[in-house]
Amino acid sequence: MVFDDNFPGDIIINEVRVPKAGEATYTYYETLGWRGKGAGYAGIQAHPKAHLFIFSIWDHKEHKAPIKAVHHGPGTETVGFGGEGTGLKSWNFKLGWKTDVWYTLVARNWQIDDHTHYGFWSRAGDTKRWTHLVTMDVAAKANFEGRTDAFIEDWLNTGIKPRTTHLRGGWKRKLDGSWFAFGKGRYSVNYWDLDPGKRSFNFRTNWDGGVAEDKSGKFYYMVAGGKQTKPTSKNPSQHAIVRDEKKPGFDRIKxxxxxxxxxxxxxxxxxxxxxxxxxxxxxxxxxxxxxxxxxxxxxxxxxxxxxxxxxxxxxxxxxxxxxxxxxxxxxxxxxxxxxxxxxxxxxx
Structure with missing residues (x-):
């Protein structure tokens, strides 16, 4: 799902929920993805060890020094990664997340001399408590560029079980300080994964995405895998939720x-x-x-x-x-x- 915020910003927000029926181990429910000289992504994972929070930034050729963490929240660890590019990732196995609960994820960047700091926070919908998970130092001036994205990744290619993510309440703050509410999302399935021999070939018709509604209101949803999953929308397809809020409605700091x-x-x-x-x-x-x-x-x-x-x-x-x-x-x-x-x- 790619949202409609095609401009640079310094704050991005999205809310994510994994329904019990859509939980499966070895799944990354990515919630915030961005581009730029400090490109990265963040979200929650169903890892064999625990339900964890993850935040990662990729190395860039214009970085003047390696990415480093200047703050670790309680239980947060940082480690370099490779494979799909290189960079620094943080993960927190201690905080945990629950199915059927909404979590607000916030990332913010700010300039410190010729560096940029990236902070990552979460809020649990059941307890209303916020946690500052990590702050990373990127040796370049950077912002959140491009459209914010969210995806589901089955990193062990075990598509027998359905994986489902719900998303709502997305925001991006422009560099002039004004707020933009995500109003549209483009849903798509990676076509290169559907070819013979690719990781999603055996489940090439088991996907779905769109807008749904329950007592909490409207939300975007995506489903990947599961023999009973059938598409109700096209690949790709556009979906929208009307937003009339002017800015995020969280209680100010006390x-x-x-x-x-x-x-x-x-x-x-x-x-x-x-x-x-x-x-x-x-x-x-x-x-x-x-x-x-x-x-x-x-x-x-x-x-x-x-x-x-x-x-x-x-x-x-x-x-x-x-x-x-x-x-x-x-x-x-x-x-x-x-x-x-x-x-x-x-x-x-």
Whole structure:
């Protein structure tokens, strides 16, 4: 399924669900695929070890250094890959996913000098909890290019069982900051896999794709394999879901608590977030002489784009020796929604 967002962007979003009847081991339910100098893809897999989340970026001739991970979420591992090109992949066998549950997958890229960072987050529809899985550093300036895609891959060619993916709620943010909702998808079956001797030849008529609806609303679906699977659409075919939303509707980031200590001209600030609200992308810290955040700050820090940071240390900070000091922190989430500020007194 290839969507209708044929322009560069810095955020892509899609929701995926695997119905119980469409689960089969050795399957990649790819949910986000993109082009460009940091081309890659992401999704969920039914692996023999576990239900895992995967995020991969390919090497490119214009990369000035190898791709590396600058943040590993809990349980995330990274390893180089080969075969269909080379690059770096991350996979997480610990978090897990369930059948019949919607998962929101978000990828965002941002510039750090002449490099680009790519972050990957997931949200479970049953718990509403977000997880920051990985951030990768690509040594080139890059964006999400081309149309976003999704596919089903049976990597052991065991097409006896049907494999099904449901997709909905796709978005891409343009480079000017405006949002585009995926409204159309082009469904197709890889024709080169249907020829005699190819991996899908024995199941060359066992596929289907289109739009369906249940109590959760309309969604795109794709089915591959299974003796009972028969096409109800053409290969290729166009499908559409009318969208009237103007932007994604996820709750903005919320800071639950914070603490600050000041000793020997060194200020340390830590904070905790509500993980059912949209995850952090950046933060800013200011030092005040009052709890009400009135007047000019005694010290104001930059907006730091460190998505995984929950602690910051400011060294050699020059503040009044005996006066009370208050620290204000604001966070910006991965959709650029800003939290309410939180002010705490710095302990000495």
């Amino acid at each position: 800071i639950k608590s914070a603490a600050a200590t000041l000793a020997n001209n060194e200020l340390t600030v830590s904070w905790k977030l509500d993980d059912t609200t949209t995850p952090q992308f950046a933060y800013q810290i200011e030092v005040l002489n009052n709890r009400d955040a009135k007047g000019k700050p005694l010290w104001s820090g930059p907006i730091d784009k460190i998505a995984h940071a929950r602690k910051a240390t400011i060294k050699d900070i020059d503040l009044p020796a005996k006066s009370k000091c208050f620290v204000q922190i604001r966070c910006t989430d991965i959709l650029d929604q800003q939290s309410a500020s939180l002010v705490v007194e710095a302990t000495r």
